[in-house]
Amino acid sequence: MIVELAPLFLTWADVDPARHTFDSASASQVVRSLGPAQRVPSRPEGPEGDPATNDWSWSEGKPWADAMSQALAEHYGRWTVGWRWAHDEGDFDGGPVGNWCCPKDSITTPEETLGRVTAALCEWREWLESLAGWFEEYPLALADVADQRTLWEHAARNLILQVTDRTGCGSGWYGHCRQVLTWFLSRWDVAPELAEDLVERAIGGRFHSWIAPEPETVDDVAERLALSLRPADGGTPSTGPTPDHLERWLEVRETVSWQEAPDGGGDGPVTPACDGAAEDIRTFDGALDPDRANGLLAALELLRADAARGASLDFELLQRWQHHVLGTPQPPPFRDQPAFAKAGRERYGIGPDTRARLDACLAESAKDAPRPLPLTARAARAYLDVCFFHPFDDGNARSAFLTLVFVLAREGVALDGVSLLRRVTFQADEPADALILTRYIDSHLAETRHGTATRCP
Known part of the structure; x- marks a missing residue:
């Protein structure tokens, strides 16, 4: 199979730990057994910032990392592509992973490189498991959401703050924040397309790269998201037109x-x-x-x-x-x-x-x-x-x-x-x-x- 390697497109169904088994103790052995592990590219010698290193990163480093992502996805499932979602301006902007940055900085010797892959994979999995745990602490019953508004504001606020802490609010961090909030709603049976729309409206373009949101902004986004879940007729949130x-x-x-x-x-x-x-x-x-x-x-x-x-x-x-x-x-x-x-x-x-x-x-x-x-x-x-x-x-x-x-x-x-x-x-x-x-x-x-x-x- 050929998988989409960009983690921003992962759905909760893709990453839900309950659907995908993983043993962190055997992860190192699995990583080293995959085909790309046998051909870690040799990093060229030269000072930091050397144009030759940058060229190598694109011509050899990135294709190797892509191949490793493909191999991990084939073994464990598509959820694994997030192992490269580094903080700041790594392979993908604004992610929660600190053990991997990009081929230019993370590929060194084969042993060190495969160790970083394993650590990044386990770090990504641990993040998904922690998200799943937070989701379960705030069970959403759409029929009762009007009575649980305060609870849901706390849930959204907590998730936003967890993402800001995990990503460090670097370049593009808000993309993963939107994704986590969408996953949260999806977990509790809000249709993914509707969940994405509700989250986008709640945030309203007020999160920015390299800037942590003000507490008042976080509170307002959480409140808007909770209010958007309140149905007008006791059913699921409406996708119909907003009143004039x-x-x-x-x-x-x-x-x-x-x-x-x-x-x-x-x-x-x-x-x-x-x-x-x-x-x-x-x-x-x-x-x-x-x-x-x-x-x-x-x-x-x-x-x-x-x-x-x-x-x-x-x-x-x-x-x-x-x-x-x-x-x-x-x-x-x-x-x-x-x-x-x-x-x-x-x-x-x-x-x-x-x-x-x-x-x-x-x-x-x-x-x-x-x-x-x-x-x-x-x-x-x-x-x-x-x-x-x-x-x-x-x-x-x-x-x-x-x-x-x-x-x-x-x-x-x-x-x-x-x-x-x-x-x-x-x-x-x-x-x-x-x-x-x-x-x-x-x-x-x-x-x-x-x-x-x-x-x-």
């Missing part, structure tokens, strides 16, 4: 008690001691990407000019700003497909009148709109409109923030600080979130009015 959260928002929008929003301490212009929006962009976005910060600052300058001339708020205005935010050759168009956010948990539909409906909602942000509301309510509502209409393919959170700043600026209001407005997320179907945002705006506004903000440098 834009429509949910539009329903919620009409039920929120906007008139109860705080008034920001009074009417009239508010001049800050410093430009809190610009300062936050320089520090927060500048740390992520200087080009991102520069684009946002250009859009901020443009929106302030638009506010000064009393421009009407609509998609065309957002589009002018987003051109700078994204740095696109042309102003970005309104999306033409359903959009997703929050790791896929919210879906925003699209129809022939979606853009017109957005414009109608944004028009209500004006002071002289038919239903007068406090400035904090109008700014918060416009922010959430942009979030949940999700008009662009990218950068909607930044667009929503600029929208809020514009609604304030059009009435002569600016803030010393904006941190509460950029570090939180809101749910489309939760009315309380809308009023929470109005209170955040009011808090920053009150601090600015009274000169008590702490964001000025």
